[in-house]
Amino acid sequence: MSRESRETWTHITKIAKLSSVQPMAPSLGIYLGYWGVGPKGQEAVELVQAAERVGYDSVWAAESYGSDVVSVLSWLIPQTETIQLGAAIMQVPARSPAAAAMAGATIDALSGGRFLFGFGPSGPQVSEGWYGVPYAKPWGRTREYIEIVREIIAREGPLVHDGPHYKLPLEGGTGQGKALKLNFHPARNEIPVYVGAIGRKSVELAAELCDGWIPIFFSPDAFEDTWGEHLEKGFAKGGRSRSDLQVSPSLHVAIDGDIETARNIVKASLLLYLGGMGSRETNFYVDLACRFGFADDALNIQSLFLDGKREEAYQAIPEELVDATSLVGTEADVAERVKRFSRVGVDRLIASLVHVEQEDRLHTVERLAAIVGTSATN
Numbered sequence: 001m002s003r004e005s006r007e008t009w010t011h012i013t014k015i016a017k018l019s020s021v022q023p024m025a026p027s028l029g030i031y032l033g034y035w036g037v038g039p040k041g042q043e044a045v046e047l048v049q050a051a052e053r054v055g056y057d058s059v060w061a062a063e064s065y066g067s068d069v070v071s072v073l074s075w076l077i078p079q080t081e082t083i084q085l086g087a088a089i090m091q092v093p094a095r096s097p098a099a100a101a102m103a104g105a106t107i108d109a110l111s112g113g114r115f116l117f118g119f120g121p122s123g124p125q126v127s128e129g130w131y132g133v134p135y136a137k138p139w140g141r142t143r144e145y146i147e148i149v150r151e152i153i154a155r156e157g158p159l160v161h162d163g164p165h166y167k168l169p170l171e172g173g174t175g176q177g178k179a180l181k182l183n184f185h186p187a188r189n190e191i192p193v194y195v196g197a198i199g200r201k202s203v204e205l206a207a208e209l210c211d212g213w214i215p216i217f218f219s220p221d222a223f224e225d226t227w228g229e230h231l232e233k234g235f236a237k238g239g240r241s242r243s244d245l246q247v248s249p250s251l252h253v254a255i256d257g258d259i260e261t262a263r264n265i266v267k268a269s270l271l272l273y274l275g276g277m278g279s280r281e282t283n284f285y286v287d288l289a290c291r292f293g294f295a296d297d298a299l300n301i302q303s304l305f306l307d308g309k310r311e312e313a314y315q316a317i318p319e320e321l322v323d324a325t326s327l328v329g330t331e332a333d334v335a336e337r338v339k340r341f342s343r344v345g346v347d348r349l350i351a352s353l354v355h356v357e358q359e360d361r362l363h364t365v366e367r368l369a370a371i372v373g374t375s376a377t378n
Contacts, residue, residue: 024342025338025342025372025373026338026341026342026346026347026348026349026372027056027057027058027347027348027349027372028051028055028056028057028058028348028349028350028351028368028369028372029056029057029058029059029060029084029086029248029250029348029349029350029351030047030048030051030056030058030059030060030350030351030353030365031059031060031062031088031250031350031351031352031353032044032047032048032059032060032061032062032072033061033062033352034062034063034064034066034067035061035066035067035072036066036067038352038353039353039358039361043358043361045076045079046358046362047353047358047361047362047365048076048079048080048083049079049080050362050365050366051083051365051369052080052081052082052083054365054366054369054370055369056083056365056369057083057084057348058083058084058085058086058116058348058350059073059076059080059083059084059085059086060086060087060088060118060214060250060350061073061086061087061088062088062089063089063090063091063094064091064122064126065126065130068094069087069088069089069090069118070087070090070103070107073085073086073087073107073115074107074110077107077110077111077114080114082114083114084114084115084116085107085111085114085115085116086115086116086118086194087104087115087116087117087118087119087194088118088194088196088214088250088350089118089119089120089194089195089196089214090103090117090118090119090120091119091120091121091122091126091127091131092119092120092121092122092138092141092142092145093121093122093126093127093131093133093135094122094131097144097145097148097149097152097166098148098152098159098168100117100119100145100149101148101149101152101153101182102152102182104117104149104153104191105152105153105182105184105186105187105191108186108187108188108191109184109186109187112187113187113188115191116191116192116194116212117149117191117192117193117194118193118194118195118196118212118214119142119145119146119149119193119194119195119196120142120195120196120197121135121138121139121141121142122138123135123277123278123282123284124278124279124282125278125279137164137165139199139201139202139205140164140165141165142195142202142205143205143209144161144163144164144165144166145165145166146193146195146209146210147161147163148161148166148168149193150190150193152182153182153186153188153189153190153191154189154190155181155182155185155186155189157181158178158179158180158181159179159180159181160179192211192212192246193210193211193212194210194211194212194213194214194246194248195210195212195213195214196214196215196216197213197214197215198215198216198217198284198285198287198288199284199287200230201230203215203227203230203231203234204230204231204233204234204237205234206231206234206245207230207231207232207233207234207235207237207238207240207245208234208235208237208238208240209238210245211244211245211246212245212246212247212248212347212348213245213246213247213248214248214249214250214350215227215247215249215250216249216250216251216273216285217251217270217273217285217288217289217292217325218249218250218251218325218346219292219324219325220340220341220343220344220346221324221340222291222292222293222324223344224344225291226288226291226292231245242345246347246348247345247346247347247348248346248347248348248349248350249341249346249349249350250350250351250352251325251326251327251349251350251351251352252265252266252269252325252326252327252328252352252354253326253327253328253334253349253351253352253353253354253364253368254326254327254328254329254353254354254355254360254364255327255329255330255331255334255363255364255367255368256330256331256360256363256364256367257355257357257359257360257363257364258355258356258357258360259328259329259330261355261356262328262354262355263319263322263326263328265354265356266322266325266326266328266354267314267317267322268314269354270301270317270321270322270325271301271305271310271313271314271317273285274286274289274298274301274302274305274313274317275301275302275304275305275306275310275313276305280302280303280306283302285298286298286299286302289321292321292324292325294318294320294321294324297316297317297318297321300313300316301313301316301317304316326354327349327351327368328354331367331371334367334368334371335371338368338371338372349368349372351364351365351368353365
């Protein structure tokens with residue numbers, strides 16, 4: 001972080017400490033993740049409905065190379081009433097900008113204006129190996145993708161776009177391509193756009209032009225040193241301020257119950273991301289763990305995993321990394337750690353429930369709501 005950025009953040013921190021006003025508690029979201037890996041079927045519905053009852057403001061679904069976001073969120077529409085339906089995330093290489101806009105506008109219309117876009121470029125293995133889409137300049141492509149989606153939803157005229165990644169109507173081809181406009185009036189002409197981002201430039205992009213940001217493996221203690229400079233650059237570039245961006249990290253949560261098993265599940269997830277989500281050359285999560293202060297551990301875990309020594313890699317995950325990136329423990333422990341998220345200005349906590357038993361998951365949903373105060377008026 002530059003000297004100027006550090007001074008800015010230090011000044012903000014001092015003001016916060018001197019102020020008699022307590023930081024606002026974050027709102028809550030519930031994360032279903034990938035279908036079949038997390039809760040599914042009636043258990044998922046039960047959890048989402050319980051979250052809605054106690055004041056969670058959103059439910060989020062994911063996609064990689066299995067279940068898709070659009071189907072899961074559409075399935076939840078008639079089984080919920082007020083909770084927002086978020087994509088975390090819709091993968092840019094999975095569909096054209098027009099297909100993403102059409103799906104989002106349709107879910108938004110069917111749900112009465114409850115949809116939230118969430119985009120990200122995925123990684124080279126999935127983009128090129130599964131979707132057959134080159135991974136060159138992924139965030140330049142994502143920027144342009146968001147511009148097109150917003151233009152379609154705004155519905156101000158036929159779609160014409162001439163960028164380095166997308167040209168609409170298509171040049172060449174039959175020559176019969178026509179500039180078109182979404183053929184129904186959307187419920188809203190502006191649907192919030194979030195991005196899943198953890199890289200330096202991608203976080204700048206989030207701060208510059210998006211409505212929300214969904215980081216993974218978020219550490220409030222490392223927030224300032226890891227993200228402060230990049231957020232500041234993005235806000236300056238876009239002529240925006242901190243209040244324009246909903247910071248909404250997703251993190252593993254388990255309150256009470258079988259805490260040891262829950263911690264082991266968090267470790268298994270860290271193993272997957274640090275070891276298996278990328279190559280030796282490109283692994284965004286290893287880079288992030290390095291920036292959190294766990295460089296030796298992260299590089300060792302990755303090396304062991306890629307060498308086929310998965311049990312050794314699992315055993316190499318430090319307990320401190322589990323603590324830094326999750327909310328797992330007794331209610332008192334979690335309540336104390338939630339305060340750290342409030343102090344750094346997190347707007348929403350998206351909870352990925354890691355208990356195995358449904359009863360424990362429901363307990364976590366309810367107690368987390370009580371901790372942040374969302375259940376006070378329900």
